[in-house]
Each structure stands twice: as structure tokens, then as C-alpha cells.
Amino acid sequence: MTSAETNSSHEQHPTSLGKSISEDELSEVLRGIHAENLASYEELLQQPPESNLSLFWDIVVVTAGDAQQQHCYESRINQKLELGLIPSCARYHVIADPPRSNIGSGGSTCFVMKTLLEQYSAEFLSTARVLLIHAGGYSSRLPHVSTRGKVFMTLPQANSPQGIQILELKLVLYLHLLRTMPPGVFLTSADGIELFASKSPFPSVAKPRTITALAHPSSMHIGSTHGVYLLQDPEGLVAADRELRPKDQSALLLNCQQFLHKPSLEIKQNAVYTDSCYYFDPETAIILANIYPTLHPECDLEAWADILFFQDSDSGSGSSQDSDAISSDPHHQGRQIMKRVLQETGISLDVMVLNASKFYHLGTMQEFLTGVCTDTAFMSELHIHNVVRGIAKVQGAAVFATTSPAPATKIVENVDHSTNIINSPVYIENSSVPLAGSIHPNTIIVDTDLPNGAIIPNGTCIFTLQLQADQFVTFTFSIKDNMKKTTHFTFSDNGIDALKRLAIFEHVPVSAMLTREADPPLGCVGDLSLWTAPVFEIAATKVDSVRMALDRLYRIRKFQQDKEIGVGQPLPTRTETSAPRVMGWVSMKDAARIARELEL
Incomplete structure (x- = not known):
């Protein structure tokens, strides 16, 4: 048998x-x-x-x-x-x-x-x-x-x-x-x-x-x-x-x-x-x-x-x-x-x-990234060819950068932004990466035009959705995030502090990725997950949406550094400027539905 x-x-x-x-x-x-x-x-x-x-x-x-x-x-x-x-x-x-x-x-x-x-x-x-x-x-x-x-x-x-x-x-x-x-x-x-x-x-x-x-x-x-x-x-x-x-x-x-x-x-x-x-x-x-x-x-x-x-x-x-x-x-x-x-x-x-x-x-972000960037057998069998080892680009991806096929364990970051280093594995689709900044390994970038100086942490999935003619949202997750893990919220939970029980980037409270000045997201009641929680900012332009996402990533990395979570990634000096206006809040689930409706 x-x-x-x-x-x-x-x-x-x-x-x-x-x-x-x-x-x-x-x-x-x-x-x-x-x-x-x-x-x-x-x-x-x-x-x-x-x-x-x-x-x-x-x-x-x-x-x-x-x-x-x-x-x-x-x-x-x-x-x-x-x-x-x-x-x-x-x-x-x-x-x-x-x-x-x-x-x-x-x-x-x-x-x-x-x-x-x-x-x-x-x-x-x-x-x-x-x-x-x-x-x-x-x-x-x-x-x-x-x-x-x-x-x-x-x-x-x-x-x-x-x-x-x-x-x-x-x-x-x-x-x-x-x-x-x-x-x-x-x-x-x-x-x-x-x-x-x-x-x-x-x-x-x-x-x-x-x-x-x-x-x-x-x-x-x-x-x-x-x-x-x-x-x-x-x-x-x-x-x-x-x-x-x-x-x-x-x-x-x-x-x-x-x-x-x-x-x-x-x-x-x-x-x-x-x-x-x-x-x-x-x-x-x-x-x-x-x-x-x-x-x-x-x-x-x-x-x-x-x-x-x-x-x-x-x-x-x-x-x-x-x-x-x-x-x-x-x-x-x-x-x-x-x-x-x-x-x-x-x-x-x-x-x-x-x-x-x-x-x-190819059912998870990690499986997808492994398949298209690092699994040499899979890539050979399916005729996948990356010009730079470990860096996959499709559908109009514009990369104006120095690409580095460094091992995933090697993290290179230019704090002075004099050059852009892209560390494999990275998947880039319908996006542009500028001359100045740094893309860390294990990253997925889709439908997002990054500005000069952008720093994308290790293990990030970043992508932008258009909801209306003047509404955009750029999402940021860890490729290891459990999107379906739920946390229960009640009407007695108050404001952003209540979101500390919901984690993003594996161990970072969602409350830590939001600004203290922001109005608390509404609708955080019931069993919520990263898929259903309305905690992502809507912006009036795609540029502002990406900027909000990069600010969000900075706060996530700041929390990780303060708590000594994960690998040490030095934070660059930031010049504070006025933040784009938040037009509203949306969940990943609702944003996908609204974006599909716009497509029709």
C-alpha cells in the first residue's frame, strides 16, 4: 500500500x-x-x-x-x-x-x-x-x-x-x-x-x-x-x-x-x-x-x-x-x-x-515572493527571468536605482539617501522606485510610485488602491502578517488606544502606526482583523496616499526600534512637514470592494 x-x-x-x-x-x-x-x-x-x-x-x-x-x-x-x-x-x-x-x-x-x-x-x-x-x-x-x-x-x-x-x-x-x-x-x-x-x-x-x-x-x-x-x-x-x-x-x-x-x-x-x-x-x-x-x-x-x-x-x-x-x-x-x-x-x-x-x-505573500524571486527551480521551469537576480519587475515597473542582489539577511540602508539600494528579494509591479532611498529585502511593491528618500522596511507589502476620482489609499502590511487573526472590540473601547490590541507587522500595535493627532477611526467594533479594521487613511491624491503610508511605516519602525523588535534598522533624520489631510478611514476589505466597483 x-x-x-x-x-x-x-x-x-x-x-x-x-x-x-x-x-x-x-x-x-x-x-x-x-x-x-x-x-x-x-x-x-x-x-x-x-x-x-x-x-x-x-x-x-x-x-x-x-x-x-x-x-x-x-x-x-x-x-x-x-x-x-x-x-x-x-x-x-x-x-x-x-x-x-x-x-x-x-x-x-x-x-x-x-x-x-x-x-x-x-x-x-x-x-x-x-x-x-x-x-x-x-x-x-x-x-x-x-x-x-x-x-x-x-x-x-x-x-x-x-x-x-x-x-x-x-x-x-x-x-x-x-x-x-x-x-x-x-x-x-x-x-x-x-x-x-x-x-x-x-x-x-x-x-x-x-x-x-x-x-x-x-x-x-x-x-x-x-x-x-x-x-x-x-x-x-x-x-x-x-x-x-x-x-x-x-x-x-x-x-x-x-x-x-x-x-x-x-x-x-x-x-x-x-x-x-x-x-x-x-x-x-x-x-x-x-x-x-x-x-x-x-x-x-x-x-x-x-x-x-x-x-x-x-x-x-x-x-x-x-x-x-x-x-x-x-x-x-x-x-x-x-x-x-x-x-x-x-x-x-x-x-x-x-x-x-x-x-x-502561491497562496501567501511569502510563497509568492519566494516563487518569483528566489526559487530558482520554479523560475526556471516557468520561464521566469529577472534581469537582476532576486528582483522581479512586471507591467511597467520603473526602477531608477542601484539594485543589489544581496542576500535577504543583509540589510543595507543609506541614511543620507545619496543612492538607492534595492536588496533582493523584491517584487515590483506597475510602480516606480526613485534614485534616492532604500528598499529592504522581502518586499512587494504594487501600483505605488515611491518618492525620493523613500525607505521600505524589510518584509513590507505596499500597494495603492484608487477608490474614487479623488480618493486613494496606500496599504502597508508585513508579508508575515496574519490578516485573518481577530481581536474583539466593544463600544466601551475608546479611541486609538483601543487599537493597541490589534497587531500589524506581527508585533506592532495598530495604535502605534497612527498619529496621535488623527481623529480616531470609526467602526472599530466587533471582531476585527487587519482585513476588516478601518484603520487606513484615505487621501485626496495618490501622492498624498503614498506619503501617508511612508509616514505610517516610519512610526512602525520607530516602535520596533524603541521596543527592540526584529532586526536593527537605523532610522534616518526626518524633517517634519505638514501632513496631508485625512479624508476618511477604510479597511482593506472595504477598499478592495470599492476599488472593484470603480473598475466597473
Whole structure:
């Protein structure tokens, strides 16, 4: 029996599975496959819409959290179609979750299937190949893309100064799989990047009533915090394939005996695999569509843990969540409905083991920065090329500075501002960095024009949103901040001092980043987080907004220096000038919503 796990963090490909393989050799294989897919994609873009293209999706579905996000996504997709950035031969749909619901990606999967069956004939869907990209939600852990959504997050690209967005990348990644993929639905997430190769062709015949999950080699530790598949492999095919060189390894289709969610390490065998995306046939799609009307609007089901666990028929075998008693909780009810229906209708779970593969997760600021700036394997495989090592620039980023590919542990700061030093890793998108100032390592700068003398501390994410014609806000977070951690506030809490219980830059009270002269932000009542607290100043111009943010960063660094928190970063001498007028206060959550509305 072999084990395989689901949903991991950044790239997981252990070299200790079987004999040690060369990471460089595997990367070269994956880089070659991706290059072929990129070339095929460019050919697709040149084809007229009426072409009978067998190597592309019939339908591409992107999910959205609500109607506003749906309209924004549709607008961006239409722009891409007009610019010829995505193939026009496919039918693109953005499907939003129903109003006033919280169905999660699992419930959304069922709702999408129901919606497609209402729009297309069953006959057409029985022959169609559908790509389903889960992109609903507002990416609070990647706040610099909260307005546009993770599916439109930009990665640098060697042959394009504008980079490539996740939507286009998803359309590229699976082209070699499409050569043999039978009709059905291929489900993936917007923040996962899957690279895989197979010497033999991928399976081309659909198994009726079957979900097939892709499995990638991973570390043993990750399995204890995610899902694990116990596979039926009596002939030892996985181990034998693992002994081959990456270019000779092939996709192996095995039956899953049991799914375990967050099992103990003792349960697992020597081989651990990460699951990233999965396929299901048209019959299974209809079954999922019929499940949707039975789900509660607040079921909040996850498309992986709450759907794939149906294979676990023994509730006492190590699954921490499969002891669900009969409960009125919508989530537990939904899990039980999903499990019962999939078992009663005879759905089976297969796993396609891909030894020559990697899975990358770009769901947090740290993971994103690592991927585009420092992970040389990831950058090589995805054709990411930075002119200066560790400094990624996309979409009109103007850098008028001395760039320094210094290690992240080295902090260089010019107190006299005679030169600008940029210390990698740094990601700069649609922004300008001037000749005088200093950018410390581990920084994300998006839609922000920094003035002379700007100093951006280590580990900062800074970005600007336009809310109205004369309203701007520039946000500043640490890339390590927990955006969802809540603190409770009551009406008895008074003024800025009450905000000392909410931390930013990990350990700095929010009260310390605000000026004592400022009017206390209103609306700080209830369970608040960095995502929901209205503690960021609105300015009348983009310039004033950036200046407010830099003043905020100075106060944060002053607090850190006084409390000796983190690394020592000397503060420059500042000349006090009159502060821009604060027009109001806004939370990250509300600002993203307002900015989306302005975009429409």
C-alpha cells in the first residue's frame, strides 16, 4: 500500500523517495514540457475562432465569490479576448456563488455543474472538456491582489515585460494533458501551480463515475497536516517508476483504497504524494449537480477535503474529521450528504501518480515572493527571468536605482539617501522606485510610485488602491502578517488606544502606526482583523496616499526600534512637514470592494 497526500504549501518534491534523483534533471524535464505548452499556446492564439481545435478546452469556468467579483472577472476576460491574450475558441463563463450564501469551493463545484446543465444540453456536456478554476474569495492572504483576484495575479515572464497572469498560465499548464484527456471536468485552484510530465500518454478513456486526482511527490511531514490517499498497488508500480530517471517516468493510474484527512505520521508509508487538482467524468458531473439543491446555503464545503473524503468508508481509521455525528451544523450535514450520495451512486476515486512532477502553492505573500524571486527551480521551469537576480519587475515597473542582489539577511540602508539600494528579494509591479532611498529585502511593491528618500522596511507589502476620482489609499502590511487573526472590540473601547490590541507587522500595535493627532477611526467594533479594521487613511491624491503610508511605516519602525523588535534598522533624520489631510478611514476589505466597483 502506498500513501499520497493532498494540498501542500510551496513546492514539495523530496529527493528521498526511492533513490535520490537530480532536482536539476527533473526541473529540465518540466521546463521542457512547459516550453512545449507555451509554444502550443502561442499557436492557439493565432488560430481563428471558427477553427476546430481539439487541443483546447470547450468551456472554461472561473468561479467568483459574488456578483461584483463576477462582473470584474468578466470584464477582465473580455479585455483579454479583445487583446488576443486568451484563445477565442473556448466558451468562457464566470459563475458566482448564489447571493447570501457561503457554500465554499465544494458547494461551488456542485453549483457550477448545475449551472452548466441549465445552459447546455446533456449531450453537449457529455462530449465537452471543461476547465474549472476555483477563484472565488478575496485573497486576504495576498492583499495586493485582493481587488483583481488571485486568478489575475501576475508572474514575471522571460519573453514579456508585462508578465503572465494566472488565468493564462492555467490555460498553458494542461495543454499536454488535453492531447488525450477524455470529456469531463478538470478542477483546479487559482493559487496552485502544477507541472508534470509522463513518458507514456496520459489515460484517454473516461472511467464512468470516477474522480481521478493528480498526485505529486512530496515530503513526509506535509501529510500530517493534509489528506492522504492509501493506494492499491500490489505490483509495486509506484516504487518501480520512482527508480527511473524523470524523463522515463510515466503517469500511473491506481485505485484509491482509502482517503485519510490529517492522519498521524505512523499511518503513512514511505511514499507521500501531494494532490493538487482532479478530473471527473460527465456522469459524475451530473451527480454533483444533483447534490447542490440538497446543500444548505451555509455548508461551506471544501472542494478537496469535503468531496474526496467519500472514499473513506471506515470512520475510525485515522481521519480526524470523519467522526461527524448527525448534526445540525450545515458543514457537517453537507459532508454527510456528499459522502452518502457519492457512495450510493457508486463513484470511485482513482489517483494518477506523477513522479515526474511538482506542485507549487502561491497562496501567501511569502510563497509568492519566494516563487518569483528566489526559487530558482520554479523560475526556471516557468520561464521566469529577472534581469537582476532576486528582483522581479512586471507591467511597467520603473526602477531608477542601484539594485543589489544581496542576500535577504543583509540589510543595507543609506541614511543620507545619496543612492538607492534595492536588496533582493523584491517584487515590483506597475510602480516606480526613485534614485534616492532604500528598499529592504522581502518586499512587494504594487501600483505605488515611491518618492525620493523613500525607505521600505524589510518584509513590507505596499500597494495603492484608487477608490474614487479623488480618493486613494496606500496599504502597508508585513508579508508575515496574519490578516485573518481577530481581536474583539466593544463600544466601551475608546479611541486609538483601543487599537493597541490589534497587531500589524506581527508585533506592532495598530495604535502605534497612527498619529496621535488623527481623529480616531470609526467602526472599530466587533471582531476585527487587519482585513476588516478601518484603520487606513484615505487621501485626496495618490501622492498624498503614498506619503501617508511612508509616514505610517516610519512610526512602525520607530516602535520596533524603541521596543527592540526584529532586526536593527537605523532610522534616518526626518524633517517634519505638514501632513496631508485625512479624508476618511477604510479597511482593506472595504477598499478592495470599492476599488472593484470603480473598475466597473
